[in-house]
Amino acid sequence: MSGDSTVPGVLADPCVVAENVAMKYKVISTEEQAKTPSLGWKFLRRIKPNPNTVTVNALNELSLIVRRGESVGVIGRNGSGKSTLMKLVSGQVRPTSGAIHATSTPIMLGVNAALVPELAGDQNVILGGLAMGLTMEEIEARFDEIVEVSGLEKSIHLPMKSYSSGMGARLRFAIAACGNPEILLVDEALNTGDAQFAARSKRRMDELREKAGCVLLVSHSLTTIKDMTGRVVWLDKGDLIMDGEPKEVTKKYMEFTKLLAKGNNNSAFELRAELRSSLEMVNVVNAPESSRSAQVVR
Numbered sequence: 071m072s073g074d075s076t077v078p079g080v081l082a083d084p085c086v087v088a089e090n091v092a093m094k095y096k097v098i099s100t101e102e103q104a105k106t107p108s109l110g111w112k113f114l115r116r117i118k119p120n121p122n123t124v125t126v127n128a129l130n131e132l133s134l135i136v137r138r139g140e141s142v143g144v145i146g147r148n149g150s151g152k153s154t155l156m157k158l159v160s161g162q163v164r165p166t167s168g169a170i171h172a173t174s175t176p177i178m179l180g181v182n183a184a185l186v187p188e189l190a191g192d193q194n195v196i197l198g199g200l201a202m203g204l205t206m207e208e209i210e211a212r213f214d215e216i217v218e219v220s221g222l223e224k225s226i227h228l229p230m231k232s233y234s235s236g237m238g239a240r241l242r243f244a245i246a247a248c249g250n251p252e253i254l255l256v257d258e259a260l261n262t263g264d265a266q267f268a269a270r271s272k273r274r275m276d277e278l279r280e281k282a283g284c285v286l287l288v289s290h291s292l293t294t295i296k297d298m299t300g301r302v303v304w305l306d307k308g309d310l311i312m313d314g315e316p317k318e319v320t321k322k323y324m325e326f327t328k329l330l331a332k333g334n335n336n337s338a339f340e341l342r343a344e345l346r347s348s349l350e351m352v353n354v355v356n357a358p359e360s361s362r363s364a365q366v367v368r
């Protein structure tokens with residue numbers, strides 16, 4: 071790759087850079103399970119002994135640059151790699167190959183807070199706040215707001231293990247949302263709250279989005295995606311299919327899923343191939359971790 075003809079410029083302000091990221095999950099083989107047999111395995115092997123190891127290609131060599139000020143929606147069918155991308159960006163899992171660069175620690179709403187079930191909700195607020203880098207003074211100043219967002223005023227002094235899974239999710243969300251993250255990740259699949267909480271969390275999410283440097287939002291709701299984002303990335307079976315205007319990308323995605331729903335698989339996959347071949351590939355070059363900067367070649 072040489073000089074001016076291929077490198078139009080250096081991106082001044084990327085927030086997140088995914089550099090040829092691939093993710094393969096190795097699914098535990100039934101052979102391995104057999105070494106530590108569970109009741110289920112003992113039962114199943116009588117029916118169908120089938121030792122097997124499966125590697126799932128959750129993401130295939132994906133490059134993506136999210137700039138400061140962008141709100142990027144991630145769409146795709148079940149199992150297309152959306153949550154995997156979020157887990158990679160948040161650092162919960164490491165890519166099999168490639169790298170993720172970020173200007174600061176991304177905060178994933180709902181899951182980042184490492185809480186202790188034996189401790190009361192209020193003690194977990196302190197713990198989660200400290201884990202997010204807040205000082206005791208900052209936690210104290212935001213305590214009432216966290217409790218209000220969680221909607222757990224009556225149960226905040228009870229041990230977290232007594233909470234329902236929705237209540238736990240609400241507390242984790244409220245704690246994660248009390249910071250002002252520069253890079254905000256929202257995986258809608260994690261939203262387990264009731265309608266009242268959904269409205270409250272949306273309000274807080276809107277505030278965070280306004281303040282955040284950039285946002286990545288995974289959702290199956292195309293309305294949410296169109297309402298909340300200015301750019302949409304469509305993943306399918308770990309491949310990037312489209313990256314562009316929300317209206318345009320969601321329209322093509324709907325066309326694709328409608329074709330599949332009607333059983334027109336050939337037409338659907340022709341469309342997929344056509345869109346993929348016209349995708350402008352982003353090659354991230356020279357993205358040193360220290361400078362957290364990147365050059366793009368389009």
Ligand SMILES: Nc1ncnc2c1ncn2[C@@H]1O[C@H](COP(=O)(O)OP(=O)(O)OP(=O)(O)O)[C@@H](O)[C@H]1O
Nearest residue numbers: 095097126128147148149150151152153154155259
């Ligand atoms: N921990 C894991 N171990 C093994 N395979 C996994 C794991 N997590 C995800 N996968 C597989 O990786 C692929 C992508 O999964 P991922 O959860 O990223 O998809 P998704 O687009 O978020 O799906 P959904 O819309 O259903 O939430 C799927 O085939 C899934 O089965």
